[in-house]
C-alpha cells in the first residue's frame with residue numbers, strides 16, 4: 001500500500017512538473033540549461049486539441065454518470081450508468097493513446113546500462129521536462145486533464161452513497177409498522193382474522209406504507225392456541241393463535257417463503273417457517289426461535305390484535321429490528 005502511494009505521488013509530481021508552468025530560479029539568474037537529452041520534436045497542436053477534447057468528453061461522461069445515479073427514476077438506469085462510465089473510461093483511454101502517440105517523446109536508445117550516478121534522478125526529471133517542450137497548449141491540457149480526473153473521481157466515489165445513510169443512521173432502524181396499522185394482502189385488502197386458516201402461510205404488508213422497506217412484509221400463520229410457547233411478556237401477541245413475523249430472514253435477508261407443516265406427527269415435529277436460501281428454520285410457536293440453520297437470532301415478531309370489525313392490526317412494533325443481523329439488530333436495537 002505504501003509503495004502504491006509512493007508511485008502515485010511520484011506520478012503526480014512528474015505530471016505537474018512536465019505540464020505545469022516553468023518556475024524560474026529564485027535568484028533571478030537565467031535558467032541554466034544542460035545539454036538536451038530528448039531531441040526537440042515538432043509541435044502537434046492538432047493532437048493537443050484532440051487530447052483536450054477527449055479529456056472534456058471524459059469529464060462530461062463522468063458527470064452524466066453522477067447525474068444518472070442521482071436521478072433515481074430514470075428508466076434503464078443501470079444500462080445508462082454502465083454506458084456513461086464505460087464511455088468515460090473509453091474517452092480517457094483514447095486521450096492517453098493519442099497523447100502517447102503524438103505528444104510524448106518515445107525515442108529508444110540501446111546502450112549498456114550505466115553505472116548509477118548521483119545525477120540519474122536529475123536526468124529523469126530533465127527527460128520529463130524536455131518531453132513536454134513541444135507542447136503548445138500546456139495550460140489547456142492541464143485544465144482539461146484535471147477536470148476529467150476530478151469528474152471521473154467523483155463518478156467513482158458517488159456510488160458509495162448506496163452503502164447507506166451517511167449521518168442519520170436511525171433511518172436503518174425505521175420500520176413502517178405502528179400500533180393500530182392494518183395488515184393487508186398483496187392487493188391491499190385488509191386481512192380478516194376469520195380468513196386465516198391453520199397450515200396455510202400468508203404474506204401481509206402494512207396498510208398505506210411502502211412495501212419495499214425491509215421491515216414491511218410479514219408472514220402470518222395460525223396455530224392452535226394451546227400449542228403456543230410464547231414468553232410471558234408476549235402473551236396476547238397472538239389473538240386466536242394468529243402470529244405474525246418479519247418475512248426477512250435474520251441470516252442474510254432472503255424472504256421466508258416456505259412453511260413446513262407436519263402431516264404425519266411421528267415423522268415431522270412441529271410447524272416451521274423455512275428460509276429457502278440456506279434453510280434457516282424458525283419455530284412460529286416459540287417466538288420465532290431458530291430451530292436449524294445459520295440464522296443467529298429469532299425472527300422478529302409483530303404483536304397483533306383483532307379490531308371490532310375482525311380485521312388484523314399491529315398492536316405495536318416488532319420485538320426486534322427486522323432484516324439480516326447487521327450490528328444494530330444484533331445489539332438488540334428496538335425498531336422505531
Ligand code: FES
Pocket residue numbers: 249250251252253254275276277278279280293294295
Ligand atoms: S438468508 Fe435465510 S438462511 Fe441464509
